[in-house]
Amino acid sequence: MERIMGGGMLPLVLTSVGALLLYRILVRLRRGAPMHGAVVVITGASSGLGKECARVFHAAGARLVLCGRDAARLQEVVQELSGSSTDIQHQKTFTPNTVVFNLVRADSVEKAAQEILKCYGHIDVLINNAGISYRGNILDTHISVQRDVMEINYFGPIALTQALLPSMVQRRSGHIVVISSVQGKIAIPYRSAYAASKHATQAYFDCLRAEIGHLGIPVTVISPGYIRTNLSVNAVTGDGSKYGVLDKTTASGWEPRDVADAVLKAVRQKSKDVVLAGTVPTVAIYLRTLWPALFFKLMSSRARKEQKHKDE
Ligand SMILES: NC(=O)C1=CN([C@@H]2O[C@H](COP(=O)(O)OP(=O)(O)OC[C@H]3O[C@@H](n4cnc5c(N)ncnc54)[C@H](OP(=O)(O)O)[C@@H]3O)[C@@H](O)[C@H]2O)C=CC1
Ligand SMILES: CCCCCCCCCCCCCCCC(=O)OCC(=O)COP(=O)(O)O
Numbered sequence: 001m002e003r004i005m006g007g008g009m010l011p012l013v014l015t016s017v018g019a020l021l022l023y024r025i026l027v028r029l030r031r032g033a034p035m036h037g038a039v040v041v042i043t044g045a046s047s048g049l050g051k052e053c054a055r056v057f058h059a060a061g062a063r064l065v066l067c068g069r070d071a072a073r074l075q076e077v078v079q080e081l082s083g084s085s086t087d088i089q090h091q092k093t094f095t096p097n098t099v100v101f102n103l104v105r106a107d108s109v110e111k112a113a114q115e116i117l118k119c120y121g122h123i124d125v126l127i128n129n130a131g132i133s134y135r136g137n138i139l140d141t142h143i144s145v146q147r148d149v150m151e152i153n154y155f156g157p158i159a160l161t162q163a164l165l166p167s168m169v170q171r172r173s174g175h176i177v178v179i180s181s182v183q184g185k186i187a188i189p190y191r192s193a194y195a196a197s198k199h200a201t202q203a204y205f206d207c208l209r210a211e212i213g214h215l216g217i218p219v220t221v222i223s224p225g226y227i228r229t230n231l232s233v234n235a236v237t238g239d240g241s242k243y244g245v246l247d248k249t250t251a252s253g254w255e256p257r258d259v260a261d262a263v264l265k266a267v268r269q270k271s272k273d274v275v276l277a278g279t280v281p282t283v284a285i286y287l288r289t290l291w292p293a294l295f296f297k298l299m300s301s302r303a304r305k306e307q308k309h310k311d312e
């Protein structure tokens with residue numbers, strides 16, 4: 001009897017343990033890399049999506065370096081997070097560091113990169129999130145505005161990335177993330193400066209992914225649709241003045257919290273290219289490649305309608 005029990009139970013126990021181990025490995029693979037203790041740098045962390053990313057990465061146990069132009073507003077974020085910093089989901093959280101700098105000044109970006117590195121001696125994840133939008137038609141837009149948007153959305157993030165990259169390459173470890181936009185994939189009328197800067201962003205980080213992937217440094221480009229932030233309010237117009245309007249499209253956009261959760265998931269899973277948008281923008285992206293003539297027609301019609309609306 002004992003022999004029968006022993007012979008029958010052992011394989012059953014071994015199979016169950018094996019299945020449990022496999023299940024745990026699959027869950028871990030699905031959840032992706034752990035964030036606890038990871039050093040995560042976020043630009044544009046004083047508002048909107050950057051602030052929400054700070055919240056979700058902080059809650060996941062990351063050691064944050066929050067970047068922005070305004071020291072006082074960054075400190076407010078730190079205070080807010082520190083208030084919630086005891087033992088979220090039974091894991092220790094860390095009080096964030098801050099580094100204040102303007103992305104348009106090359107010298108300040110270089111200096112900031114050194115300051116960022118000093119916080120923990122290395123970086124695990126860089127999230128290039130800061131950015132500005134634009135409203136205007138090309139005929140009435142100063143070339144200086146086209147350059148300014150390119151400086152903030154393109155040259156600033158790539159300068160920061162290039163300043164921090166050598167330390168990642170040296171350690172053969174790190175992760176570069178950039179928040180682009182659906183407008184990095186398709187260009188819509190009256191957004192020339194913004195769409196151009198996001199298309200350039202997509203191209204640069206696609207090149208970077210190909211060049212450094214073999215060093216164990218993934219590159220993630222995230223392209224969201226509209227998010228409910230102050231992006232349109234802060235947008236610049238053709239003469240350089242502030243647009244100052246919360247557009248309906250922005251106000252009815254995704255909750256920043258949901259987008260931040262998706263950013264965390266993309267980082268954990270080391271995704272390469274993520275579009276976070278509804279059916280219409282997603283179909284538009286495919287249309288641009290598969291049936292460009294129709295896409296261009298639709299954009300011309302959109303431009304005419306918007307112009308008519310402005311004239312009324
Ligand atoms: N909202 C949306 O509909 C969408 C947004 N995105 C992208 O998401 C990212 C975050 O934007 P969002 O949160 O929506 O908008 P916000 O305007 O709320 O945030 C933009 C952030 O960028 C920072 N920033 C702007 N200019 C500079 C600069 N010269 N130097 C340093 N930091 C700067 C701002 O800092 P400060 O507080 O100092 O002004 C701010 O923290 C952007 O890259 C945007 O293109 C993508 C798709 C849709
Ligand atoms: C189901 C049939 C679909 C047919 C496709 C027709 C083409 C429709 C065009 C759709 C355009 C979508 C534009 C989305 C733009 C967007 O989400 O941008 C995100 C941002 O970065 C917002 O910045 P902004 O400053 O523009 O507010």
